[in-house]
Amino acid sequence: xxxxxxxxxxxxxxxxxxxxxxxxxxxxxxxxxxxxxxxxxxxxxxxxxxxxxxxxxxxxxxxxxxxxxxxxxxxxxxxxxxxxxxxxxxxxxxxxxxxxxxxxxxxxxxxxxxxxxxxxxxxxxxxxxxxxxxx
Numbered sequence: 001x002x003x004x005x006x007x008x009x010x011x012x013x014x015x016x017x018x019x020x021x022x023x024x025x026x027x028x029x030x031x032x033x034x035x036x037x038x039x040x041x042x043x044x045x046x047x048x049x050x051x052x053x054x055x056x057x058x059x060x061x062x063x064x065x066x067x068x069x070x071x072x073x074x075x076x077x078x079x080x081x082x083x084x085x086x087x088x089x090x091x092x093x094x095x096x097x098x099x100x101x102x103x104x105x106x107x108x109x110x111x112x113x114x115x116x117x118x119x120x121x122x123x124x125x126x127x128x129x130x131x132x133x134x135x
Contacts, residue, residue: 027100035074051086084127091123
C-alpha cells in the first residue's frame with residue numbers, strides 16, 4: 001500500500017498545496033491550541049515560554065512519549081527542560097509551523113528509530129537525548 005508521504009511526491013502539485021502556509025499554518029495553530037489545552041490541564045497551568053517553545057511542565061509521564069512531546073508550539077514534559085532539549089524541541093516547533101497537520105503522517109512515515117527519522121536528525125539527535133546505535 002502506498003504511504004501518504006509517497007503520494008505527495010507522485011501527485012503533481014499536491015506537496016506544494018499541502019505545505020503552502022495558507023494550508024499548513026492553520027494546522028500549526030490548531031495543534032498549538034490542542035497543546036495549550038492538553039498541556040494546560042495536565043500541567044495544572046504550569047505553562048511558560050522557554051527556549052522558543054511554550055513549556056507545559058510537570059505533566060504526568062503517561063501524557064507524552066520519551067522525555068516529552070511537542071504539539072505545535074507547546075512542549076509537554078514532566079521535567080526534561082535542559083537548554084539542549086529545548087533547542088531540539090524548538091526545531092520541532094518550526095517543523096510543525098512548516099508542515100502543519102501534515103507533520104503527523106510525515107513524522108510517522110519517517111520511521112520510529114530516531115537515528116533514521118529525518119525530523120529527529122534535523123532537530124539534533126544528541127540535543128534530543130538520542131544516542132546513535134552501535135555499528
